Amino acid sequence: xxxxxxxxxxxALSAAVAVAAQGNLAQAGxxxxxxxxxxxLPSAVPEKFTRNVFAGDKVRQxxxxxxxxxxxxxxxxxxxxxxxxxxxxxxxxxxxxPALIQAITDRAYADFIERLEAAGFTVVPQAEWSATSGAAxxxxxxxxxxIQKMSRTGAGQSYALxxxxxxxxxxxxxxxxxxxxxxxxxxxxxxxxxxxxxxVNYAYVVAKGGGPxxxxxxxxxxxxxxxxxxxxxxxxxSMEPWRVRVGQHGGFMEYKVDKTLExxxxxxxxxxxxxxxxxTSAGGSAVDTWELRLGFGGESLLGNQKTAVGxxxxxxxxxxxxxxxxxxxxxxxxxxxxxxARK
Numbered sequence: 001x002x003x004x005x006x007x008x009x010x011x012a013l014s015a016a017v018a019v020a021a022q023g024n025l026a027q028a029g030x031x032x033x034x035x036x037x038x039x040x041l042p043s044a045v046p047e048k049f050t051r052n053v054f055a056g057d058k059v060r061q062x063x064x065x066x067x068x069x070x071x072x073x074x075x076x077x078x079x080x081x082x083x084x085x086x087x088x089x090x091x092x093x094x095x096x097x098p099a100l101i102q103a104i105t106d107r108a109y110a111d112f113i114e115r116l117e118a119a120g121f122t123v124v125p126q127a128e129w130s131a132t133s134g135a136a137x138x139x140x141x142x143x144x145x146x147i148q149k150m151s152r153t154g155a156g157q158s159y160a161l162x163x164x165x166x167x168x169x170x171x172x173x174x175x176x177x178x179x180x181x182x183x184x185x186x187x188x189x190x191x192x193x194x195x196x197x198x199x200v201n202y203a204y205v206v207a208k209g210g211g212p213x214x215x216x217x218x219x220x221x222x223x224x225x226x227x228x229x230x231x232x233x234x235x236x237x238s239m240e241p242w243r244v245r246v247g248q249h250g251g252f253m254e255y256k257v258d259k260t261l262e263x264x265x266x267x268x269x270x271x272x273x274x275x276x277x278x279x280t281s282a283g284g285s286a287v288d289t290w291e292l293r294l295g296f297g298g299e300s301l302l303g304n305q306k307t308a309v310g311x312x313x314x315x316x317x318x319x320x321x322x323x324x325x326x327x328x329x330x331x332x333x334x335x336x337x338x339x340x341a342r343k
Contacts, residue, residue, distance in 0.1 A: 031316075032100065032103070032316050032320050033317060034317055034318075034321035035107050036107075039111055039324045039325060039328045041325060041329055041332070042263045042265075042322075042325045042326075042329070043329075045329055045332045045336065046259070059192045059338050059341040059342045060192040061120075061121060061122055061342070062121070062122045062123075062124055062191035062192065063116055063121045063122065063124065063191060063192055063194055064123070064124035064128075064189055065109075065123065065193075065194050065195070065196075066129060066182075066185075067167065067170045067195040067196075068105075068108075068112065068163065068167060068195070069162065069163055069169070069170075069195075069196070069198070070105045070161075070162050070163075070199070070200060070327065071159040071162075071198070071199045072096060072159060072160040072199075072200045073157060073200065073201040073202055074093050074096065074147065074158050074159065074160050075091065075092040075093065075156075075157065075158040076091050076155075076158075076201075076203065076205045076224075077089060077090045077155065077156050077205065078154055078155040078156075078222060079154050079155075080207040080221065081154075082209040082220045084304070085219055085289035085304045086289070087207060087219075087289050087305075087307075087308075088222050088306075088307045089205055089206075089222040089223060089285075089308040090307060090310070091202075091205060091224050091309070092310075093202050094312065094314065095312070095313050095314030095315065095316060095319065096160075096202075096319055098145055098160070100319070102145065102162055102165065104327070105162040106165050107324060108331065109164035109167075111327070111328050111331055112196065112334070115331050115332055116335055119335050119338070119339055121335075121342075126166070128189070129189060132185050132188045132189060134181040134182065134184030134185035134187075134188060135181065136181075137180065138170075138178050139170065139178055140169060140178075141171075142168065142169065143165075143167055143168045144169070145161065145162050146161050147159070147160055148161055154207060155205075155207070198330045198331075199231065200228065200323045200326060201230065201231060202227075202267070203225060203226050203310065203312070204224065204225040204227055204229070204284075206221075206222065207220070207221065207222040207223075208220070208222075219289040220288070220289050221286065221287070221288045222287050222306075222307075222308055223286035224286075224308060225284040226270060226280035226281075226310075227262055227264070228262070228263045228319070228322035228323060228326060229260045229261060230326040231259070231260035261326050262326070263322040263325035265281070265318065265321075266279050266281035266315075268280055268312060268313050268314040268315040268318060268319060269312070269313045269315075270310050270311065270312050271310075272285060272309050272311075273307070273309040285309075285310060286308060287306035287307065287308045288306070289304040289305070289306055
């Protein structure tokens with residue numbers, strides 16, 4: 001059984017993750033047909049989708065992948081304040097248990113290798129690259145699932161960081177890690193290192209000041225919209241969001257994606273603060289403090305405050321199918337970029 005590391009969360013989310021971590025992880029994967037079915041892309045892979053920062057030589061024909069990480073969003077919040085008004089949105093995800101997201105990551109990693117080989121690359125087996133002297137010097141962890149919180153003014157997200165079974169985790173840093181060992185491995189293998197960093201989000205969460213007639217009301221708005229998608233997470237020096245790093249003996253080259261990739265479809269249910277539940281395909285919720293002014297005849301001394309709550313309960317089959325779709329699109333974009341840079 002694979003060890004799961006769970007960092008402290010708050011409320012029901014921490015309890016749900018902890019309980020799931022204590023269960024029999026081997027039972028989640030086989031019961032979900034999407035994990036073994038062919039992955040159908042939800043749309044054509046977009047062109048001119050990335051910003052490229054290339055340094056060093058071109059990509060070699062041989063590729064080794066010592067690190068592959070998927071960040072699954074498990075909670076998200078945002079708030080906006082104008083004068084004494086405050087609008088906020090709070091969401092959390094249940095049903096995407098540790099065993100399920102581990103199985104999704106394993107399948108996505110296999111898909112990435114398949115797409116590399118279909119594009120004509122030779123993928124160095126793990127047994128070969130791990131036997132190099134450079135591999136022995138890699139800074140790495142056990143590869144256990146961890147929850148990482150990220151925040152900025154008015155917004156916060158928590159992600160489950162997952163690596164394929166058998167691959168180690170690397171230190172989370174805004175700067176290139178393991179540069180020296182990777183250079184050594186590149187020379188010894190005559191191969192290029194690729195380390196993808198991908199995301200799976202379950203909703204768009206937005207908060208902003210100024211509702212209808214904002215000049216008069218100075219109201220605030222907040223909303224969430226259910227959608228399995230891949231896109232930027234809150235940036236900072238603690239993660240490497242939305243990038244694929246390609247190690248070269250002369251440095252690193254990377255591309256970053258600014259847009260989102262969507263996999264439309266129903267993936268479960270979402271309940272509000274009163275327990276009212278609906279399908280995710282029915283849409284999200286929004287609050288606007290200007291509406292409070294209209295309803296109560298003006299601004300109170302304490303100000304107007306409103307919260308939109310979304311408690312998501314994922315259907316494992318639907319969630320896995322859509323998550324794999326957005327991961328397969330990220331895989332294909334990575335392969336396309338590597339093909340462009342190949343000698």
